[in-house]
Every structure is written in structure tokens, then in C-alpha cells.
Amino acid sequence: MAQNRFELHEERLATTDEKGHRVYLHPEDVSGKWKTRRTFFYRALIGLYLILPWIHFQGKQIILLDIPQREFTFFGQTFYAHDAPLFLLVLLAFVFTMGFITSLWGRVWCGWACPQTVFIDAIYGKIERLIEGKSRQRQKLDQAPWNFEKVWKKSLKWGLFLIASLHISHSFLGYFVGARKLFWITMSPPQEHMTLFFIMLFLTGLFLFDFGWFREQFCLIACPYGRLQSVMMDEDSLVVAYDPIRGEPRRGTVEKSDEGDCINCYHCVKACPTGIDIRRGTQLECIACTNCIDACDEIMLKVGKEPGLIRYDTEAALEGKETKRFKPRSFIYLGAITLVLSILGYNLSQANNLKVTLIRGTKVPYREQVLPDGTKQVRNLYRIRLDYKGSTHKEVLFRLKEKASQEAVELITPKNPFPLDGGRSRNAIMHFSFKPNFLSQGSKTVILQFVDKKEKILLEKEVRLVGPLN
Ligand code: SF4
Numbered sequence: 339m340a341q342n343r344f345e346l347h348e349e350r351l352a353t354t355d356e357k358g359h360r361v362y363l364h365p366e367d368v369s370g371k372w373k374t375r376r377t378f379f380y381r382a383l384i385g386l387y388l389i390l391p392w393i394h395f396q397g398k399q400i401i402l403l404d405i406p407q408r409e410f411t412f413f414g415q416t417f418y419a420h421d422a423p424l425f426l427l428v429l430l431a432f433v434f435t436m437g438f439i440t441s442l443w444g445r446v447w448c449g450w451a452c453p454q455t456v457f458i459d460a461i462y463g464k465i466e467r468l469i470e471g472k473s474r475q476r477q478k479l480d481q482a483p484w485n486f487e488k489v490w491k492k493s494l495k496w497g498l499f500l501i502a503s504l505h506i507s508h509s510f511l512g513y514f515v516g517a518r519k520l521f522w523i524t525m526s527p528p529q530e531h532m533t534l535f536f537i538m539l540f541l542t543g544l545f546l547f548d549f550g551w552f553r554e555q556f557c558l559i560a561c562p563y564g565r566l567q568s569v570m571m572d573e574d575s576l577v578v579a580y581d582p583i584r585g586e587p588r589r590g591t592v593e594k595s596d597e598g599d600c601i602n603c604y605h606c607v608k609a610c611p612t613g614i615d616i617r618r619g620t621q622l623e624c625i626a627c628t629n630c631i632d633a634c635d636e637i638m639l640k641v642g643k644e645p646g647l648i649r650y651d652t653e654a655a656l657e658g659k660e661t662k663r664f665k666p667r668s669f670i671y672l673g674a675i676t677l678v679l680s681i682l683g684y685n686l687s688q689a690n691n692l693k694v695t696l697i698r699g700t701k702v703p704y705r706e707q708v709l710p711d712g713t714k715q716v717r718n719l720y721r722i723r724l725d726y727k728g729s730t731h732k733e734v735l736f737r738l739k740e741k742a743s744q745e746a747v748e749l750i751t752p753k754n755p756f757p758l759d760g761g762r763s764r765n766a767i768m769h770f771s772f773k774p775n776f777l778s779q780g781s782k783t784v785i786l787q788f789v790d791k792k793e794k795i796l797l798e799k800e801v802r803l804v805g806p807l808n
């Protein structure tokens with residue numbers, strides 16, 4: 339029997355030819371309940387991505403990752419570089435959550451929320467279809483020689499791709515620079531912000547290349563999550579799967595009376611954005627986009643059969659076994675997530691809004707002064723960095739803890755109490771002035787307190803004072 343021209347090579351991906359060159363795919367359009375749901379979800383995600391940098395909460399952008407200032411704001415809470423261990427916990431929680439989700443619902447992330455799928459399906463693919471037409475027309479155009487029609491269609495398509503990429507890259511930068519600030523930066527000449535301008539150009543080029551041309555290649559050869567999914571999934575994980583018991587033997591391979599429900603139309607293969615045949619079983623290349631479900635359901639309805647020959651199901655259920663939704667692996671993931679979130683929650687609840695760093699201020703550790711009455715006085719200079727995460731203005735008073743220290747050491751600083759604005763960092767300078775006999779053997783440790791207006795002690799820091807050996 340002659341092989342169907344859509345039958346895929348047994349050992350080679352559909353995206354490469356016999357010489358190993360890239361074969362550019364033109365998946366067929368599908369419509370159906372999953373496509374409708376995904377389109378709605380993609381639009382919501384893109385809307386969120388574009389709107390979030392413009393939303394402010396307690397006077398700050400709701401998500402702002404200010405790398406030069408090393409300040410990271412999430413929903414009114416600001417974190418600093420020294421909070422890096424908390425980021426590690428967030429990262430761990432994310433990894434365990436992805437493991438948990440994948441073990442239950444397979445590659446739901448890839449098909450429903452990965453930016454690669456969302457932007458290509460909802461923006462770039464749409465532009466392409468609008469200008470170059472349906473799958474067959476796009477293929478014909480690619481194979482056609484360069485004529486006027488091909489030039490204007492390709493130029494218009496890549497022009498619109500460029501506009502989309504510029505928009506995505508600017509929104510992306512809005513999370514790091516601040517959307518409002520970035521808006522005014524874009525109004526000024528590029529020479530005034532050359533670094534940012536080059537970063538923007540790089541990102542735009544990257545998005546244009548990846549979403550416009552590289553596409554499914556990223557999922558097939560570059561995505562680490564795609565490679566790891568096989569260790570996170572098992573026969574009880576939900577996957578997009580073909581039901582061979584119902585579908586086989588396919589039409590045209592046996593007597594008509596023995597045929598299963600698959601009519602061998604290859605509609606599922608032609609609609610697949612990674613170019614695989616899901617009837618060969620669950621494959622690494624499947625991004626669970628559901629295109630083949632809608633494609634096959636459409637055919638099943640046309641031939642008067644029940645939809646669902648390709649559907650969301652587990653390998654166990656397809657083999658007629660019972661699906662165990664929660665297995666030891668799921669509880670291990672849940673336990674790890676709970677543990678990490680508990681540690682994170684405890685750290686956040688204990689975290690002081692005020693962080694203070696004391697740095698000895700000059701090249702010499704102390705200076706000696708002779709006062710008009712002839713007595714000697716020693717001064718130690720300290721620079722104080724105050725990182726304040728709170729949302730409201732605060733006045734912080736500097737004072738020494740012990741009474742004896744308060745009487746013996748004078749704190750000389752331009753402002754005491756010192757004003758702090760919500761979510762900002764400030765530097766203060768402080769001289770500790772005292773008589774040499776306050777020290778014992780050239781040094782003494784005192785405790786500097788940081789106190790708010792209500793006399794609440796926000797923080798205490800040890801300060802080592804030094805001077806001449808008595
Ligand atoms: S096999 Fe189906 S779900 Fe998987 S990538 Fe192809 S079309 Fe999407």
C-alpha cells in the first residue's frame with residue numbers, strides 16, 4: 339500500500355529533512371472547545387503581562403526588579419540584595435510546585451502558560467495567518483520564487499512581527515526599569531540611555547528570532563523543562579493521548595468491518611505545532627497544546643462518531659487500569675512545598691523592615707582632638723546604610739543602649755531623628771566622640787539602638803569604638 343504523504347519518518351523529526359536541515363512547519367488551524375479556552379486564557383495572560391508594570395501599590399510599581407539599586411518589589415514589599423536567601427526559597431517553592439503540577443497534569447505549563455506557546459499562538463501565528471493565509475497557502479508561498487506577492491507579504495509579516503517584538507521587549511523592560519520611567523526614556527534620544535537602548539535592541543532581536551522563526555525548535559532542543567518532564571511524569575499523569583484501543587486498526591489498514599475509529603485522516607498530525615503524530619504514543623516533543631484534540635474531535639463529529647479519540651487522559655486509564663491521582667511522589671512534592679513555604683513565611687514574618695549596615699568611615703580608625711580646656715577627645719567615624727522596606731515614612735532615632743555609654747559618648751550626626759521614606763535606602767554619617775579613658779586597652783564595644791517615635795526599638799547594632807592605648 340502506498341504510504342500517505344503525511345506519514346512521518348520513523349526515526350527523524352518532522353522538523354528536519356534527510357540532510358538534517360530545518361523543515362519549517364505550517365500547522366493547520368483548528369477550532370474547538372480547547373482552542374477557545376486556550377485563546378481566552380492566552381489573552382488574559384498577555385493582558386496581565388502588559389498591564390502589570392503600570393499598576394502601583396503603596397506608591398511603588400507592583401512588580402519592580404530594580405537591578406542597579408538591588409531592590410526588588412513585589413506587591414508593596416521591597417527586598418534587597420541581602421534578602422537573596424529568601425529568593426532561593428521562592429525558587430525552590432517554584433521548582434517543587436512545577437514538579438507537583440507536572441506529576442499530576444503533565445505539561446500543562448507548556449500548552450497553557452509558557453510564553454513561548456502563548457506569544458506564538460496568540461500573536462505571531464495570528465499575524466502570519468492573517469497575511470499569508472492558511473497552512474497550504476503559507477507552504478506554497480514559502481516554496482514560491484521571490485516575486486512581488488512574496489516580497490510584500492513577507493515584508494509586512496516581519497514588519498508586524500517587529501512591532502510585536504518591540505512591544506513585548508518594552509513591556510519586559512518595564513518590570514526592571516519602571517513602566518512610567520521607561521515611557522519618558524523612550525521619549526528622549528537613545529544617546530541619553532545607550533545601555534538601555536542596546537538591551538532593548540537585543541531583547542527585540544531575541545523575541546523576533548525566537549517567536550518569529552525559531553519557534554518549536556526551542557521546545558524541541560533548548561527547553562530544559564521539556565527534557566526533565568519525563569522524570570516528573572508517570573502513567574498516572576494527565577497527558578494529551580490517543581486512545582489506541584478505540585482507534586486501531588486504522589482505516590485502510592484492515593477490512594472495513596475490523597476498522598477502529600481512526601479514519602487515518604492525519605488531521606491531528608497536520609495541526610501539530612511540533613510536527614509529531616500523537617498516535618505513536620506520548621512523546622517528548624508533545625507540548626500538550628491540545629490542537630490534536632480539537633482537530634480529531636472535528637473529524638469524529640463529521641463522521642458521526644463520539645469525540646474524544648484523542649483526549650486528556652492518563653496512560654493508566656488508556657490501558658484500562660485505575661488512575662491513582664495522588665501517589666507517594668505527590669505527597670513528597672506537597673511536603674517539600676509546605677516545608678519551603680513555611681520557612682519562607684517564618685522568615686518574612688521575622689524580617690525587620692529596617693536593615694542597617696555600619697562601615698567604619700575613614701582610612702584612620704580614630705582621630706584625636708584637644709578641646710579648648712586642654713582635655714583630649716577621641717572620635718570614631720561610621721557610615722550607616724539604612725535599608726527601609728516599610729511603606730510609610732518613619733523617623734528613626736539613634737541612641738546608645740547603656741546609660742554609661744550614653745553619658746560617656748556623644749553621637750554627632752547631622753540628623754537625629756533620621757527621616758526614612760517607604761521602600762528607600764539612605765546613608766547617614768555618625769561621629770562617636772568620647773574621652774580616651776572610656777576605652778579599656780584601646781577599644782570598647784557599645785550598642786547602638788535604632789528607635790522609632792513610639793520608643794519601639796527597631797534594631798540594635800554593636801559598634802566597636804577604638805582609640806589610643808591608655
Ligand atoms: S501531539 Fe497534540 S498536544 Fe502534543 S504538541 Fe502535537 S498537537 Fe499539541
Ligand code: SF4
Nearest residue numbers: 600601603604606634
Ligand atoms: S485526527 Fe483523529 S481520525 Fe484523523 S488521523 Fe488523527 S486520530 Fe485518526
